[in-house]
Every structure is written in structure tokens, then in C-alpha cells.
């Protein structure tokens with residue numbers, strides 16, 4: 012038996028697959044920069060990231076997906092964009108001497 016949450020994730024993952032094949036996404040990825048670190052993200056590096064993760068009830072809709080580089084997507088994991096931004100910020104504050112992030 013699947014829980015409602017598992018059903019939701021399964022359904023939204025299927026929708027994400029369809030969204031990735033859409034012209035909307037292809038156009039977005041064609042000139043993409045990472046939503047999180049702002050780096051130019053050429054196609055092989057560009058991943059679809061859910062601002063609100065599916066596991067937290069997010070949906071695979073254009074309003075909830077952004078282009079993220081693989082590094083950011085992996086690092087963000089199951090956090091929401093807001094949680095991730097806070098974490099990035101905290102991390103940057105802690106290790107500001109070894110900033111590999113450049114200044115904003």
C-alpha cells in the first residue's frame with residue numbers, strides 16, 4: 012500500500028518527466044543559469060529542481076521548478092528553496108575566509 016505522500020511523489024515525478032520534455036523547459040534550459048548559485052549552467056549540467064520538494068508536497072508545475080546546476084541540486088537535497096537559501100547563507104557566513112562563491 013502506498014501512502015498519500017508516496018502517491019503524490021510518484022504522480023508528480025511523472026509530471027516532472029513530461030515537463031522536462033516540454034518546449035517551455037527546453038527553452039528555459041537553452042539559456043540557463045543556476046537558480047541558486049547564478050552560474051551559467053549548460054545543458055548537461057542543468058537539472059530540474061523543485062522549489063518546494065515533492066516530498067514536502069510540492070508540485071511539478073512551471074511555478075515550482077527552476078534550473079539548478081547538479082552541484083546545487085545535490086547539495087539542496089530535500090530542502091525547500093527557502094531552507095536551502097538560509098543554509099547557504101549560514102554556510103557562507105561561517106566560512107567567509109575561504110569564499111569560493113564570489114561576492115554578490
Ligand SMILES: [Zn+2]
Nearest residue numbers: 045048080083
Ligand atoms: Zn548552482
